[in-house]
Amino acid sequence: MLPVDVAITRFRRDLTIAALVRISLLAAAMFCVLAEPFGLHQDWMYVLLVVGGIWVLLSYRSMQGTRIAADSPSLIAAGEFERAESHIDASLRSFSLFRNAKILSLHHLAVLRHAQQRWRESALLSQAVLSQKLGNMQGLARNSLLLLADSMLQVGDLRGAFTAMTRLYRYRLSLGEALVLQLLQLDYGWRIGAWESVLQGIGGKVQMCELMPRLNAAKSQALLAAAAFKTNRIELARWLRRRAQLLADPQEIAAGLPGLEEIFRLPG
């Protein structure tokens, strides 16, 4: 398994080397074009062609690395973690002229560690991704923040989770991202006992639950039910609990949310 600190160090080193190579090639090309008008009489055209050739060759190698990395999300989704790991490893080892490809590979490693429930490592990788200037990769920034918030919640770092969620408010989220964020907010609110805040806008939250994947929908409604029980809204709590139970078993729902199983033992 690829150690996270090694991956991050290598990632940073490769970004620096790639930037130096890019700048050197561009400077060489500019020099070739401007040398003759400024009186340096050599046959610079051939040098320029060599520089262009090197650029094309390195771009091709970078594209190969990007293609290797492109398979990883589907492998992670299919649960083929070892194959995903080897793809990401190969992609991180290969030289890439373009920083976006490297950043994407490191993000895939964060997603993989998250799927493997190695929360601390996933958080470190997400932080490494977010420490870069992401420019037009706003979707990746949002995904990394969601991963970071969830990983922080899982390791019990509530302050870190809150900070990550707050940063997400700066972005316009897609529906899928908004659904994930709602579950994270409910989880956070439940952990800190902010029952009233959990139940705020309950109508909208229930509608959002209907759009979530099964287990997330069940967990969200169980968390809402817990808040409703705590605030003595018994009818609402029972209704939400029943919806959750129609989607998943209590043990499945309470996995990773210690204490939530209590609500399924309450009468009614």
Add this chain to the structure above:
Amino acid sequence: MESSPPFLDVPTLLEASEPRPRTPWLHFLIGGFVLTIVLSWLVGRSSQSAQTQDMLESVIAFGLMGFVASITLTGFLGVRRARAEQAAVGAVDELIQLRRWPEAGLLLQSLLSRPARSPLARAQALLFLALVLARYHRFEDSVSVHDYILDEIPLDDATDHVVRLGRAMAMLREDNLLDADRAISELRRTSRGVDSAGLALVEIYRDVKTGHPAEAVEMFEKRRDVLRRQLGHRVADGWALAARAYDLLDRPGDAQAAYENATVLMPLAELTRRYPEINPLASKYKPAPAPAEVA
């Protein structure tokens, strides 16, 4: 006066959204490089003065850089347009999930009225078009879009299964029972059909519709866990159809329980819109009451 085409006219949209052949920019790039090398070689061997040769080489070098820059710019703009198209398809997906059908229809109309840049985005848009048409009870059109996707677009196994499910469901809604039965048999023969909640739901619906409630109940009870695991909140559809089947079998206790489970998960109006066959249940059974906070 020329009349505008009707809203979501299927033949028009299928024709208009056909992707245009792409300009082979890479060929131009390679040709440009070769031309530059030949030109610089010719300039080097020409009998002009050294100063003129220097000037010509500089002009060629600037020309080469301008050429590369224009190719890069064209590529950049192409990528931007492709991203915008993908974003529009994503927006349609969200609108459908949020059941904002009129907006989804309008966006599809605009998206499919011009040549698609990416065949994948077009395939997704057509799949969404089939869904929207079914929502507007234009089942024949929906089936024709499904048929077009299956005939003309190469699909992976999972997508092929989803398209065939949608087609079978639209055929059932259209009361085209013979073709629907054939479509269901085809689905059963595929590897995806073995453990598919979608297929189980289509079969339950077919049995309810054709007056075979015992088979519908048997299928529902046998596949209840799969339905719950794969369908999420859409498991309400299974409960609603099961309620109708129990009712037809004169098992009011089971029908009441199934009806409550269906309506606790999904508003009754949405369920009856999807399955008009459950309408008679409203006068016999009580739906699960929603608490005041979410009513």
